[in-house]
Amino acid sequence: MSLYQLSKLMFDLNRDNxxxxxxxxxxxxxxxxxxxxxxxxxAIMDPDIGLLYVLGVNGQLLMHYAALLGIEWSxxxxxxxxxxxxxxxxxxxxxxxxxxxxxxxxG
Amino acid sequence: xxxxxxxxxxxxxxITGREERAPxxxxxxxxxxxxxxxxxxxxxxxxxxIVIAAEHFANFFMNNMPSFALGMADQYHGPIEDADWLRxxxxxxxxAADLSRRIISAIMQTVDVSYCEExxxxxxxxxxxxxxxxxNKLPVIPANINCQGPPLTPxxxxxxFGDAIRRAADTVPERIALVGTGGISHWPATPDSGRINEAWxxxxxxxxxxxxxxxxxxxxxxxxxxxxxxxxxxxxxxxxAAAAARGRGNVICYxxxxxYAVGCTTATxxxx
Ligand SMILES: [Fe+2]
Numbered sequence: 001m002s003l004y005q006l007s008k009l010m011f012d013l014n015r016d017n018x019x020x021x022x023x024x025x026x027x028x029x030x031x032x033x034x035x036x037x038x039x040x041x042x043a044i045m046d047p048d049i050g051l052l053y054v055l056g057v058n059g060q061l062l063m064h065y066a067a068l069l070g071i072e073w074s075x076x077x078x079x080x081x082x083x084x085x086x087x088x089x090x091x092x093x094x095x096x097x098x099x100x101x102x103x104x105x106x107g
Numbered sequence: 108x109x110x111x112x113x114x115x116x117x118x119x120x121x122i123t124g125r126e127e128r129a130p131x132x133x134x135x136x137x138x139x140x141x142x143x144x145x146x147x148x149x150x151x152x153x154x155x156x157i158v159i160a161a162e163h164f165a166n167f168f169m170n171n172m173p174s175f176a177l178g179m180a181d182q183y184h185g186p187i188e189d190a191d192w193l194r195x196x197x198x199x200x201x202x203a204a205d206l207s208r209r210i211i212s213a214i215m216q217t218v219d220v221s222y223c224e225e226x227x228x229x230x231x232x233x234x235x236x237x238x239x240x241x242x243n244k245l246p247v248i249p250a251n252i253n254c255q256g257p258p259l260t261p262x263x264x265x266x267x268f269g270d271a272i273r274r275a276a277d278t279v280p281e282r283i284a285l286v287g288t289g290g291i292s293h294w295p296a297t298p299d300s301g302r303i304n305e306a307w308x309x310x311x312x313x314x315x316x317x318x319x320x321x322x323x324x325x326x327x328x329x330x331x332x333x334x335x336x337x338x339x340x341x342x343x344x345x346x347x348a349a350a351a352a353r354g355r356g357n358v359i360c361y362x363x364x365x366x367y368a369v370g371c372t373t374a375t376x377x378x379x
Contacts, residue, residue, distance in 0.1 A: 011168050014188075059297050060296050067188055067189045068188075081298045094332070095337060098299050098302070103298075106365030
């Protein structure tokens with residue numbers, strides 16, 4: 001469990017063009033610099049937006065990351081709902097889900 | 108007295124990025140609200156604009172998180188987000204390093220503020236600037252209150268920060284405008300995005316408009332989280348703006364727009 005490291009990776013990816021480019025060229029070379037466990041590594045490499053959400057990555061980091069990956073808004077929201085269905089409730093942080101996975105509030 | 112304008116507004120990325128997905132009349136009402144706010148801002152002929160933002164990890168992270176920060180650079184860049192996603196073009200924004208330095212020094216008399224010679228803007232500043240300064244003319248001084256990574260500064264410190272900005276602005280000869288930007292209740296960047304507690308928002312806006320300091324500072328973060336979501340923590344920016352203005356607020360528009368994920372707000376406040 002190294003949510004801080006996982007979040008730091010997404011922080012760097014979202015804001016730093018050099019990290020973005022290095023990640024696009026060879027993600028493995030970038031993620032070795034962060035102390036991640038297997039589940040976190042898999043979530044980033046897939047990428048599994050739903051699992052990243054459940055792991056407790058701050059929603060703002062994840063939203064910007066999904067945008068970086070070009071994931072459309074409604075699809076991004078659905079992937080988080082699917083993540084909760086598959087992996088259970090959000091495990092950490094302040095971005096927990098208050099609705100049910102089958103509910104759509106908007107988008 | 109050199110604080111010449113105080114206002115608050117929403118900054119949700121959907122306002123620009125998902126612009127066409129809202130009912131047309133609601134979108135138009137909000138966009139008109141920004142236009143009214145912009146006209147009021149321009150009328151005061153400010154030399155610089157301080158934006159009190161609640162940023163979303165464009166600069167500050169849990170490795171070294173300041174409760175309060177001010178920019179001290181001659182230029183800034185943004186947005187950090189994918190330009191097609193946010194639909195706000197990249198721009199280099201003029202800063203005002205010398206003015207920043209004088210304001211920061213004055214703020215430090217009462218509030219320990221971090222200063223930053225580098226600062227990237229995210230939607231939290233870029234969406235407001237897109238509407239309030241479309242020509243990219245105004246020198247901007249970014250300010251930030253940590254509303255993302257708990258522990259968060261108490262509300263009474265957000266008030267103290269706004270009060271310090273006011274006293275600092277009054278010590279400089281330049282004409283200073285101030286915009287606080289945040290959501291009221293919202294659950295952004297979660298599957299609940301679009302949930303809005305309109306009753307809670309209206310009650311908060313009523314307290315804000317009356318500049319009722321004690322009522323605003325009586326909120327507790329546990330209650331904000333329960334009733335207004337993690338996005339509700341951003342009321343700190345509204346509270347700072349109220350502390351700076353000291354007068355009564357005038358809500359130009361309050362329009363809940365679920366696809367934009369927030370009760371979209373624009374307002375000005377009388378400076379006394
Ligand atoms: Fe925000």
